Amino acid sequence: MTTDTVHETTTSAEIGGVGHSVRRMEDERFVQGAGRYVDDIVLPGMLHLALLRSPVPHARIVSIDTAAAAAVEGVVAVLTGRDLEAYNLAWMPTLSGDTQAVLATDKVRFQGQEVAAVIAESPYAAYDALDLIDVEYDMLPPVLTPQQALAEGAPLIRDDKDGQTDNACYTWESGDEEATNGAFEAADVVVRLDTHYPRSHPAPLETCACVADVDPATKHVTVYMTSQAPHAHRTLFAMVTGLPEQNIRIVSPDIGGGFGNKVPIYPGYVVATAASLVIGRPVKWVETRTENLISTGFARDYHMRGELALNSEGKILGLRVDMLSDNGAFFADAQPTKFKAGLFHIVTGSYDYPAAYVVTKGAYTNKAPGGVAYRCSFRVTEASYLIERLVQNAAYELGIDPAEIRMRNFIKPDQFPYESPTGFVYDSGDYPRALQKALEIVGYDDLRAEQAAARAEGRLMGIGIASFTEVVGAGHGKEYDIAGLRMFDSAELRVHPTGKAILKLGVRSQGQGHETTFAQIVANELGIPVGDVKVMEGDTDNTPYGLGTYASRSTPVGGAATAVIARKLREKAIKIAAHLLEASEDDMAWEAGRFFVKGSPTQAVTIQDVALAAYSNLPDGMEPGLEGVHYYDPPNMTYPFGSYVVVVDVDPETGQWTVRRMVAVDDCGVRINPMIVDGQIHGGLAEGYAMSSMQFITFDEDGNCIGSNFMDYLIPTAWETPRFELGATVTPSPHHPIGAKGVGESATVGSPAAYVNAVIDALAHLGVRNIDMPVLPSRVWTALQETEQR
Numbered sequence: 007m008t009t010d011t012v013h014e015t016t017t018s019a020e021i022g023g024v025g026h027s028v029r030r031m032e033d034e035r036f037v038q039g040a041g042r043y044v045d046d047i048v049l050p051g052m053l054h055l056a057l058l059r060s061p062v063p064h065a066r067i068v069s070i071d072t073a074a075a076a077a078v079e080g081v082v083a084v085l086t087g088r089d090l091e092a093y094n095l096a097w098m099p100t101l102s103g104d105t106q107a108v109l110a111t112d113k114v115r116f117q118g119q120e121v122a123a124v125i126a127e128s129p130y131a132a133y134d135a136l137d138l139i140d141v142e143y144d145m146l147p148p149v150l151t152p153q154q155a156l157a158e159g160a161p162l163i164r165d166d167k168d169g170q171t172d173n174a175c176y177t178w179e180s181g182d183e184e185a186t187n188g189a190f191e192a193a194d195v196v197v198r199l200d201t202h203y204p205r206s207h208p209a210p211l212e213t214c215a216c217v218a219d220v221d222p223a224t225k226h227v228t229v230y231m232t233s234q235a236p237h238a239h240r241t242l243f244a245m246v247t248g249l250p251e252q253n254i255r256i257v258s259p260d261i262g263g264g265f266g267n268k269v270p271i272y273p274g275y276v277v278a279t280a281a282s283l284v285i286g287r288p289v290k291w292v293e294t295r296t297e298n299l300i301s302t303g304f305a306r307d308y309h310m311r312g313e314l315a316l317n318s319e320g321k322i323l324g325l326r327v328d329m330l331s332d333n334g335a336f337f338a339d340a341q342p343t344k345f346k347a348g349l350f351h352i353v354t355g356s357y358d359y360p361a362a363y364v365v366t367k368g369a370y371t372n373k374a375p376g377g378v379a380y381r382c383s384f385r386v387t388e389a390s391y392l393i394e395r396l397v398q399n400a401a402y403e404l405g406i407d408p409a410e411i412r413m414r415n416f417i418k419p420d421q422f423p424y425e426s427p428t429g430f431v432y433d434s435g436d437y438p439r440a441l442q443k444a445l446e447i448v449g450y451d452d453l454r455a456e457q458a459a460a461r462a463e464g465r466l467m468g469i470g471i472a473s474f475t476e477v478v479g480a481g482h483g484k485e486y487d488i489a490g491l492r493m494f495d496s497a498e499l500r501v502h503p504t505g506k507a508i509l510k511l512g513v514r515s516q517g518q519g520h521e522t523t524f525a526q527i528v529a530n531e532l533g534i535p536v537g538d539v540k541v542m543e544g545d546t547d548n549t550p551y552g553l554g555t556y557a558s559r560s561t562p563v564g565g566a567a568t569a570v571i572a573r574k575l576r577e578k579a580i581k582i583a584a585h586l587l588e589a590s591e592d593d594m595a596w597e598a599g600r601f602f603v604k605g606s607p608t609q610a611v612t613i614q615d616v617a618l619a620a621y622s623n624l625p626d627g628m629e630p631g632l633e634g635v636h637y638y639d640p641p642n643m644t645y646p647f648g649s650y651v652v653v654v655d656v657d658p659e660t661g662q663w664t665v666r667r668m669v670a671v672d673d674c675g676v677r678i679n680p681m682i683v684d685g686q687i688h689g690g691l692a693e694g695y696a697m698s699s700m701q702f703i704t705f706d707e708d709g710n711c712i713g714s715n716f717m718d719y720l721i722p723t724a725w726e727t728p729r730f731e732l733g734a735t736v737t738p739s740p741h742h743p744i745g746a747k748g749v750g751e752s753a754t755v756g757s758p759a760a761y762v763n764a765v766i767d768a769l770a771h772l773g774v775r776n777i778d779m780p781v782l783p784s785r786v787w788t789a790l791q792e793t794e795q796r
């Protein structure tokens with residue numbers, strides 16, 4: 007059931023449960039500059055590691071001479087891949103079941119690849135010594151696009167892999183080819199789009215870093231690292247190094263933004279740990295900005311061809327998609343094992359049609375590896391972009407209003423749960439209502455009238471729509487795993503005698519506000535005031551096992567685990583309350599923070615009374631304490647959705663476009679903290695604007711990365727970012743304990759198509775149907791020139 011009320015709550019403001027815009031508790035330390043990040047960690051005797059990176063994208067290593075570097079004062083060791091080979095650590099597995107060089111031994115395969123490491127008493131000595139390492143390279147031709155990579159006779163990039171004879175990385179398909187062919191045969195109209203979602207980089211404010219501390223006596227390894235998934239990383243560390251898992255502790259302290267970039271394991275972590283193991287002293291590695299941009303997990307880089315079959319009324323009959331992805335030199339996308347192109351097959355979008363067929367192919371190229379879930383669930387951003395661009399073009403082709411064509415094709419509210427043609431089971435939604443609301447807020451009919459008048463005067467004004475469905479909250483563990491580990495998550499809750507609580511989680515916030523929202527879930531379920539609940543994350547010795555935070559999975563999975571364990575403790579608390587009130591358990595009633603005898607509300611005890619009694623005055627035979635742990639494996643994903651409308655004005659002289667309005671109506675089910683949700687949406691909308699307008703990474707013909715610094719790689723500031731107008735609908739997820747769906751990334755998934763559609767809409771009457779992202783003024787200008795020549 008969808009409502010428009012987002013502030014519905016069953017707790018008082020003092021308790022601050024679900025629905026309250028509680029101020030972010032973690033901000034107290036952040037606004038004081040008192041966060042504790044990896045680089046703040048300084049250990050006695052700590053050494054510093056710097057990595058030598060390849061200046062070229064593809065070359066055979068002839069020799070590496072480290073003698074001069076080793077002689078620099080303060081240098082303790084210089085390591086190459088050959089040194090790591092002795093420990094079987096020159097290569098490591100990736101999260102996508104491939105292998106990746108830790109330090110290159112045979113060849114370098116992308117500009118920025120790790121070649122050698124210097125460990126020194128100071129970072130300055132380490133960087134000085136890097137300059138003295140002499141590497142002789144035998145240059146090989148670089149392969150810079152997936153099309154080049156798969157062409158006949160292309161140089162073989164992964165000659166290290168047994169049986170690899172070409173640059174194909176994977177092929178994966180979904181849907182029903184035959185049924186889809188049938189849909190196309192029956193179609194009145196077929197709309198086609200070839201488009202590229204460009205390579206970009208999450209560029210978190212804090213770069214990747216670690217401090218590896220191996221105790222020489224006990225061989226106990228502690229690694230402080232920028233990890234979005236500390237438990238999974240510990241297990242992989244154990245597997246890679248052969249060290250016993252109980253002797254490895256990963257601590258992920260405050261993280262200055264992750265956005266998917268801190269999911270993969272990077273060579274720097276492995277080299278620092280190996281160095282600490284060998285030398286017997288702690289070793290710190292902190293990337294520079296350029297290192298982060300050129301070598302760590304990129305995102306996107308999908309070349310997509312979509313075809314939509316429709317009848318003359320604009321009803322979609324089928325979708326065919328051919329996608330070619332540029333995976334870089336190592337297949338290191340972090341995604342569920344079964345799904346080689348992530349959850350790209352959500353590409354059927356918010357629409358009801360019987361047939362779809364999606365073929366995806368990946369290729370190795372001489373670029374950095376990655377393919378991470380950058381502010382989105384695995385590859386959903388690319389999928390959402392393609393379908394929303396196609397639907398918009400179908401509207402032009404058929405002469406139907408872009409809002410109307412969506413309304414005609416939306417999955418209807420009574421069709422949920424809805425099984426999509428590629429096998430997703432959408433949990434709940436009311437898509438027409440979200441779009442209707444966005445149209446009302448923006449004043450759609452008036453804008454269309456204004457647009458017609460503008461066109462008559464030769465002015466270019468566009469209205470772009472995107473109605474997205476995301477898929478977040480992996481797993482269920484049966485279908486979804488990372489490197490074989492089922493995608494569940496966990497919560498451990500301890501209520502202490504004074505009624506204060508500690509909640510320990512398997513997920514790891516990177517700025518999303520978990521210390522507040524997860525405390526709110528406990529407050530909601532037990533009535534303990536939100537400020538009395540301390541949330542702990544990120545230390546594998548002190549939190550229960552979980553798969554971590556990415557792809558908006560924390561709330562759907564970790565949040566559910568929290569609600570379930572809090573409810574279990576409430577069951578026990580009711581028994582204790584009945585004992586304290588000398589009443590029968592069946593006669594007990596509960597309201598936030600208070601247990602009372604039914605029909606006699608003054609005969610009551612508080613959760614704090616019960617907490618004390620759990621340690622001091624229990625019913626006979628009951629186990630003392632009020633604590634427990636729950637591992638939650640969700641029955642399904644959650645499917646947040648929304649509709650966005652963007653209004654732009656385009657300058658026909660320069661191609662410059664400016665956003666006049668941006669209206670975003672999001673539905674992420676029950677909102678735990680409406681203010682934090684708004685913040686998440688603002689971040690995503692800014693990101694979507696960046697993708698559509700300026701943020702992308704390219705390479706020159708020699709394979710040099712253009713985008714290795716913030717002068718070349720543009721991320722928007724508050725100055726460029728448009729003003730956002732937010733609306734909301736609330737459709738609870740039927741299977742989530744509190745009805746919440748994830749939201750962290752939805753706006754990045756949904757909004758790029760809205761911005762681009764708006765620019766295309768301004769030019770559509772001139773026959774323009776596509777401009778690739780980012781929609782640079784020069785590209786708009788060129789498209790306009792082409793229309794004049796036609």
Ligand code: CDP
Binds near residue numbers: 523674746748
């Ligand atoms: O996994 P990640 O934390 O990045 O994403 P999320 O689970 O979608 O949550 C992002 C932030 O929004 C968290 O602080 C959530 O608790 C909060 N949130 C919320 O308050 N209500 C929702 N329905 C969904 C998320």
